[in-house]
Amino acid sequence: MKINENYKNLAESYLFSTIAKRVNAFTGAHPEREIIRLGIGDVTLPLARPVVDALRAASAEMGEKATFRGYGPEQGYDFLRAALREEYARRGVSLEENEIFVGDGAKSDIGNILDLFDVDNTVLVPDPVYPVYVDTNVMAGRRIVYAAATRENGFLPMPDASVRADIIYICSPNNPTGAAYRRTELQAWVDYANQNGAVLLFDAAYERFITEPDVPHSIFELEGTKTCAIEFCSLSKTAGFTGTRCSYTIVPAALERGGLRLNAMWLRRQTTKYNGVPYIVQRAAAAVFTDEGRRATGEAIDYYRANAAVIAAALDEAGVWYCGGRNSPYIWMACPGGMKSWDFFDFLLERAGVVGTPGVGFGAEGEGYFRLTGFGDAEKTKIAAQRLRDAIAAL
Amino acid sequence: MKINENYKNLAESYLFSTIAKRVNAFTGAHPEREIIRLGIGDVTLPLARPVVDALRAASAEMGEKATFRGYGPEQGYDFLRAALREEYARRGVSLEENEIFVGDGAKSDIGNILDLFDVDNTVLVPDPVYPVYVDTNVMAGRRIVYAAATRENGFLPMPDASVRADIIYICSPNNPTGAAYRRTELQAWVDYANQNGAVLLFDAAYERFITEPDVPHSIFELEGTKTCAIEFCSLSKTAGFTGTRCSYTIVPAALERGGLRLNAMWLRRQTTKYNGVPYIVQRAAAAVFTDEGRRATGEAIDYYRANAAVIAAALDEAGVWYCGGRNSPYIWMACPGGMKSWDFFDFLLERAGVVGTPGVGFGAEGEGYFRLTGFGDAEKTKIAAQRLRDAIAAL
Numbered sequence: 098m099k100i101n102e103n104y105k106n107l108a109e110s111y112l113f114s115t116i117a118k119r120v121n122a123f124t125g126a127h128p129e130r131e132i133i134r135l136g137i138g139d140v141t142l143p144l145a146r147p148v149v150d151a152l153r154a155a156s157a158e159m160g161e162k163a164t165f166r167g168y169g170p171e172q173g174y175d176f177l178r179a180a181l182r183e184e185y186a187r188r189g190v191s192l193e194e195n196e197i198f199v200g201d202g203a204k205s206d207i208g209n210i211l212d213l214f215d216v217d218n219t220v221l222v223p224d225p226v227y228p229v230y231v232d233t234n235v236m237a238g239r240r241i242v243y244a245a246a247t248r249e250n251g252f253l254p255m256p257d258a259s260v261r262a263d264i265i266y267i268c269s270p271n272n273p274t275g276a277a278y279r280r281t282e283l284q285a286w287v288d289y290a291n292q293n294g295a296v297l298l299f300d301a302a303y304e305r306f307i308t309e310p311d312v313p314h315s316i317f318e319l320e321g322t323k324t325c326a327i328e329f330c331s332l333s334k335t336a337g338f339t340g341t342r343c344s345y346t347i348v349p350a351a352l353e354r355g356g357l358r359l360n361a362m363w364l365r366r367q368t369t370k371y372n373g374v375p376y377i378v379q380r381a382a383a384a385v386f387t388d389e390g391r392r393a394t395g396e397a398i399d400y401y402r403a404n405a406a407v408i409a410a411a412l413d414e415a416g417v418w419y420c421g422g423r424n425s426p427y428i429w430m431a432c433p434g435g436m437k438s439w440d441f442f443d444f445l446l447e448r449a450g451v452v453g454t455p456g457v458g459f460g461a462e463g464e465g466y467f468r469l470t471g472f473g474d475a476e477k478t479k480i481a482a483q484r485l486r487d488a489i490a491a492l
Numbered sequence: 493m494k495i496n497e498n499y500k501n502l503a504e505s506y507l508f509s510t511i512a513k514r515v516n517a518f519t520g521a522h523p524e525r526e527i528i529r530l531g532i533g534d535v536t537l538p539l540a541r542p543v544v545d546a547l548r549a550a551s552a553e554m555g556e557k558a559t560f561r562g563y564g565p566e567q568g569y570d571f572l573r574a575a576l577r578e579e580y581a582r583r584g585v586s587l588e589e590n591e592i593f594v595g596d597g598a599k600s601d602i603g604n605i606l607d608l609f610d611v612d613n614t615v616l617v618p619d620p621v622y623p624v625y626v627d628t629n630v631m632a633g634r635r636i637v638y639a640a641a642t643r644e645n646g647f648l649p650m651p652d653a654s655v656r657a658d659i660i661y662i663c664s665p666n667n668p669t670g671a672a673y674r675r676t677e678l679q680a681w682v683d684y685a686n687q688n689g690a691v692l693l694f695d696a697a698y699e700r701f702i703t704e705p706d707v708p709h710s711i712f713e714l715e716g717t718k719t720c721a722i723e724f725c726s727l728s729k730t731a732g733f734t735g736t737r738c739s740y741t742i743v744p745a746a747l748e749r750g751g752l753r754l755n756a757m758w759l760r761r762q763t764t765k766y767n768g769v770p771y772i773v774q775r776a777a778a779a780v781f782t783d784e785g786r787r788a789t790g791e792a793i794d795y796y797r798a799n800a801a802v803i804a805a806a807l808d809e810a811g812v813w814y815c816g817g818r819n820s821p822y823i824w825m826a827c828p829g830g831m832k833s834w835d836f837f838d839f840l841l842e843r844a845g846v847v848g849t850p851g852v853g854f855g856a857e858g859e860g861y862f863r864l865t866g867f868g869d870a871e872k873t874k875i876a877a878q879r880l881r882d883a884i885a886a887l
Contacts, residue, residue, distance in 0.1 A: 098658040098689045099610035100750035104757050139562035149555035152772065153548050159736065160544035166735040167534035201596060201767070208765030209604075212631065215494035232764045236607065263493040294493045340561040340771045341554065355495035362499050369627045370603030372596070375773055376735045377547065 103238040110228060112458035113137065116442070123446050133481040134452045135408070135469045138272065138427070140337040142400060144381070145393035148336060151384035155377035166376040171368045173199025173345075177379045180386040181345050190317040196360060198346045198367060199374050199382070203302050203331040206346040208233045209370070210298065210327060213362045214264060221262035223254055225273055225459030225466075227300070230266045239264075245462050252276040252420050252429065256289035265290060267316075268300035270307060273459045273468045274429040275421015277312045283319055290325040296354065297326040305335040305398050307424040315347075323349035327359070334426070336385040336394040343374055343382040401426045404478040405471030411482035415489040426471040429456065433489045441467050448491070449484035498633040505623060507853035508532070511837070518841050528876040529847045530803070530864045533667065533822070535732040537795060539776070540788035543731060546779035550772035561771040566763045568594025568740075572774045575781040576740050585712045591755060593741045593762060594769050594777070598697050598726040601741045603628045604765070605693065605722060608757045609659060616657035618649055620668055620854030620861075622695070625661045634659075640857050647671040647815050647824065651684035660685060662711075663695035665702060668854045668863045669824040670816015672707045678714055685720040691749065692721040700730040700793050702819040710742075718744035722754070729821065731780040731789040738769055738777040796821045799873040800866030806877035810884040821866040824851065828884045836862050843886070844879035 116136060124132060144152075158164040172178070178194045185192050200206045207229060216238050222230045224243040234241055242262060244254035252274040267286060270277040278286075290297045299316040307314055316326045328347040332338035348360045374382075384390045409422040412430055419430035432441035438455030445451050445467075456466030469485075471478070511531060519527060539547075553559040567573070573589045580587050595601045602624060611633050617625045619638040629636055637657060639649035647669040662681060665672040673681075685692045694711040702709055711721045723742040727733035743755045769777075779785045804817040807825055814825035827836035833850030840846050840862075851861030864880075866873070 098691060098749050099612050100752050100754075101608050101610050101757070102750065102752075104608070104752060104760065107760060141557070141560070141562065143557045143560040144551075144554045146555065149551055152551035152554070156539075156544055156547035156551060159539045159547070160541065162536070162538045165536070165538040165732075167536065167732075168734045204767050205765060213496050213499070215496050217494050229764055232760075236761070236764070296493060337560075337562075339563045339767075342767060342770045354493050355497065357495050357497075357499060359495075362496070365499065365502060365627075366631070369624055369631070370600060372599050372734075372737060375737045375770060377772070378770055 101236070103236050106235050107232055110232075112454070116452065116454065119443070120446065120452055130450045132446075132450050132452060133473065133477045135473050135478065135481055136452045136454045138470055138472060139339050140334065140397070140401075140472055141474060142337055142397045144337055144341065145385075145390060145397065147384045147387060147390045147393055148381045151381045152377055155380035159377065169373045169376055169379070171371050171373045172364060173197070173373065174376070174379050177383045180383045184386050185315065185317070188314055188318060190315050192317070192347060193350060196347055196349055198348065198363060199379060200344045200346055200367075200371075201342045201374050202333070203300060203329040203344045204229055206344060207298065207300065207329050209366065210346070210363065211237055212366050213359055214296075218263035219261060221260065221265045223266070223268075223271075224461060225456060225463035226266070227268060227272050228459070243460070246274060246276070247462060248418065248431065253278055253282060255282065256286055258289075261293065263295050265295050265297050266300065267297060268302070270303040270312070270421070270425035271427075272303065273427060273454070273456065273463070275425035275427035276429070277307065277424040279311045280313055280319065283313055283316065287316070287319050287322050287325060291321050294354070295325065296352070296359075297322075299326050299328045301328055301330040303334055303425055304330060306402060306426055308402070309424055312424050317347065317349075323351045325352065327352070332382055332385060335398075336382075336390075337397060338382070341378055341381060343378050400475060401471040404473060404475055407478055407482045408469050408471065408485070411486040415486045417489060422471070428469045428471070430467050430469065432465050432467050434492050435465070438464055438467055445485065445488065448488040449481070451481045451484055496631070498631050501630050502627055505627075507849070511847065511849065514838070515841065515847055525845045527841075527845050527847060528868065528872045530868050530873065530876055531847045531849045533865055533867060534734050535729065535792070535796075535867055536869060537732055537792045539732055539736065540780075540785060540792065542779045542782060542785045542788055543776045546776045547772055550775035554772065564768045564771055564774070566766050566768045567759060568592070568768065569771070569774050572778045575778045579781050580710065580712070583709055583713060585710050587712070587742060588745060591742055591744055593743065593758060594774060595739045595741055595766075596737045596769050597728070598695060598724040598739045599624055601739060602693065602695065602724050604761065605741070605758065606632055607761050608754055609691075613658035614656060616655065616660045618661070618663075618666075619856060620851060620858035621661070622663060622667050623854070638855070641669060641671070642857060643813065643826065648673055648677060650677065651681055653684075656688065658690050660690050660692050661695065662692060663697070665698040665707070665816070665820035666822075667698065668822060668849065668851065668858070670820035670822035671824070672702065672704075672819040674706045675708055675714065678708055678711065682711070682714050682717050682720060686716050689749070690720065691747070691754070692717075694721050694723045696723055696725040698729055698820055699725060701797060701821055703797070704819055707819050712742065712744075718746045720747065722747070727777055727780060730793075731777075731785075732792060733777070736773055736776060738773050795870060796866040799868060799870055802873055802877045803864050803866065803880070806881040810881045812884060817866070823864045823866070825862050825864065827860050827862050829887050830860070833859055833862055840880065840883065843883040844876070846876045846879055
């Protein structure tokens with residue numbers, strides 16, 4: 098028996114447990130202080146009414162023999178794939194239903210898609226980065242190279258012709274930085290991928306936060322993408338499904354490598370190692386893409402956007418550099434006074450009672466930066482923003 | 493870019509599509525004939541009342557800010573893991589909660605667990621076999637050897653000391669054959685695994701159908717299993733969750749290979765590539781393990797068992813050899829008159845209007861055998877059993 102030794106190369110992930118420990122220690126020493134958490138990227142508003150209604154109606158269907166559903170298609174029910182196809186069509190992206198795969202989360206699909214690629218490939222990830230892109234490849238033993246996202250490039254690295262990469266991760270709007278590629282910038286990545294035979298893995302989990310017309314919601318809005326890109330999107334942030342679990346992955350029919358169609362490979366992977374999203378959840382997901390569902394989930398997005406704007410305004414007043422917040426629920430700020438990420442974490446906790454996420458936890462290039470999120474409660478976010486501004490002003 | 497070339501070695505899976513084509517051709521030619529389907533292993537009874545009530549109550553919780561749940565623990569909520577721990581304790585198996593992982597399906601976990609093992613391992617699967625065990629390993633490029641399940645060994649192959657295997661699949665009660673290992677037989681596999689440093693992957697998906705006391709429900713009822721076995725079980729058949737999706741996987745804390753703890757590896761795999769089962773589904777699953785839930789889901793199991801007994805009685809009357817049906821919803825019958833699997837498929841469709849599954853579709857050793865299931869409607873199963881007996885009698 099040979100175990101997968103690559104697991105020995107995984108860095109232990111202490112980021113959120115370290116945060117929890119420091120916060121617990123602080124609240125233990127200062128039980129009177131009210132702590133406001135703007136650290137973790139999880140939604141806080143409840144599911145929209147049309148979604149809950151759909152869950153309850155589908156649950157009732159499952160309780161009657163005439164309407165009960167057993168195994169469904171692994172790649173998702175036609176009613177949901179049709180709704181997603183229509184959703185893409187609304188922004189001018191034409192897809193076939195068999196290019197759309199319903200799944201239980203972008204994280205699952207982003208990890209599992211790697212089954213389709215040989216270990217002997219070079220992976221390009223930005224730094225700082227959502228740790229899943231790195232860890233899933235370390236587990237398989239692939240070579241990883243980093244594209245530095247820095248203040249100089251607006252935390253939006255561009256392709257480097259001297260770097261040879263086979264699998265390229267792009268998350269736009271970005272987690273953790275909130276930065277979002279414009280059309281021409283993203284096109285440069287598409288052109289690089291096509292020229293090099295690479296595959297772009299495009300994470301669109303935060304697309305619903307985009308407000309500016311020049312920022313693509315889908316990579317498939319660009320030219321030449323159906324021969325080089327796979328897109329992952331999720332209802333987690335779009336409709337508050339972090340605890341309900343539904344996502345979708347687009348694998349174009351025209352995408353081929355080494356004589357194999359990736360769409361057919363992914364279908365085979367999913368039918369072999371997966372059994373689909375619960376029927377009731379697919380009904381709930383379809384409710385998101387009705388007029389009423391769009392309106393109700395859009396209100397939640399607006400609520401989080403307003404929170405991000407409140408934080409951004411406080412940083413503007415404090416004269417602190419940041420990116421994100423405009424097309425994203427995340428704000429990525431430079432730590433004031435040249436503080437390192439963890440120093441600013443402690444400073445903000447002690448002086449303002451506000452919890453955020455140290456940028457260095459997402460990669461070496463994140464040192465000196467800090468992530469705040471708009472996913473909190475509106476009233477608490479206003480208080481936190483004021484405390485943040487005051488703490489920085491007192492420096 | 494190097495694609496995973498192993499996908500080229502996958503045999504196309506035509507079994508159920510071929511069945512569908514032949515049935516469609518027959519019904520097209522004979523629209524007046526009533527066809528009864530006893531082919532596919534999917535449940536037909538609705539979710540039990542306590543389960544539907546739990547789904548609806550949890551859906552309502554998700555619609556209120558005070559009770560909304562976002563991201564849950566990837567390995568499952570404590571309330572469900574505690575219920576599962578208690579369920580195991582009821583049959584004398586002592587587990588820690590962190591040895592229990594909630595997932596969306598035994599098929600997913602059985603496929604994904606392979607991430608933990610090197611490609612350079614030899615896999616032992618029975619023949620005939622649930623195709624997932626084979627295909628998931630072909631995808632990764634592992635060596636596969638087969639243990640012949642035959643009428644001579646009651647379709648329960650025993651370990652062969654001359655065969656060196658690292659990863660061993662056991663499904664008991666078995667899909668497709670319905671055969672179930674007794675305690676001493678299963679212990680021989682456990683001893684083999686411990687002696688050879690192999691890992692047993694034990695698929696207990698059909699355990700709820702066991703009626704005989706000498707057939708273990710869990711591999712962990714046996715001695716020495718916590719150093720060599722991983723168990724997969726599902727609510728798909730236990731509680732009709734094929735369209736609702738919830739399963740559980742037991743990875744003992746004491747199971748180590750190559751200096752790594754498989755429990756810690758699986759936790760890392762799941763936290764990196766998975767986001768857990770929907771909260772509402774976990775609440776529904778917990779409802780299965782209440783007194784009311786056990787009673788209601790037990791009634792469905794009894795219903796399917798009675799169907800299997802009706803089919804078995806017809807085969808007894810017809811003097812046809814079969815196994816299964818006693819501790820399993822599946823009946824695995826020898827095709828009468830020395831017919832091959834597909835010949836009997838056509839015979840049964842034409843003469844009796846009954847659809848089953850050709851045994852050869854599950855492996856070469858399945859040739860000459862045929863699978864029928866107890867998952868159908870009770871009245872229709874009675875009619876089908878009578879037609880089956882009459883058709884064989886007329887041979």
